[in-house]
Amino acid sequence: MRTTNFDFSPLFRSSIGFDRMLNALEAASRAETMDDWPPYNIAKTSDDDYRITMAVAGFSQDELDLTQNQNMLIVSGQKANAEDGEYLHHGIGGQAFQRRFELADHVKIMGASLVNGLLTIDLKRELPEEMKPHRIAISTDSALPESETKRIDTANQAA
Structure with a gap:
């Protein structure tokens, strides 16, 4: 390619x-x-909500680490060194991994859960109030208070 x-x-x-x-x-x-291991999905669940789902079969909650550093989400896993004997076939992934996800401004991690080998991370974009669109009232000249109306008298200006 x-x-x-x-x-x-x-x-x-x-x-x-x-x-x-x-x-x-x-x-x-x-x-x-x-x-490409571990496999993961990124879903947009609503206009401002997102979900990352990672298949981390074989990892316990203690062996996984989620870290947010500014706009970077880092998901890593490290298996404990427990030998269960000699493997004739080792097909279940258990190697250490690290996944990085670049987050946009104002995206916050709302929570994470590990259920049936799937790590689910919920994210939400929360714009600050001053960045949200807001309606501005339009007034007419007659609605302005008298104190705010300024008049320039050109006849009394010194040259």
């Missing part, structure tokens, strides 16, 4: 405040093929 590298440097010259997004795009275009 052929990969295409994009040059985002022209966008850095003509945009302000998008540097994190452009850096994420640039990093994604450079990303190596990642290990």
Whole structure:
């Protein structure tokens, strides 16, 4: 499979405040093929709610770690070193793993649960009140109070 590298440097010259997004795009275009274990799903459950579900069969709650560092969610797993004997076939994944998920601004982790080998992480985008759209009242000139109306008298101005 052929990969295409994009040059985002022209966008850095003509945009302000998008540097994190452009850096994420640039990093994604450079990303190596990642290990596909453990498998996971990302679902959008409503306009502002998301869910990550990871199949982590064989891992207990104590062997899993979730960390949020600014806009990065890191899910990692490390099995305890318990030898159960000599394996004739070892098909159940148990190797250590680390998955990274880049989170958008204002996305918060609401909770996580481990049920039947599925780790479920619920996320919610919560915009601050000042960033939400709000209606602005329109008034007419007659509705303005007299104290706010200013009049310029050009006849009494000194030259």
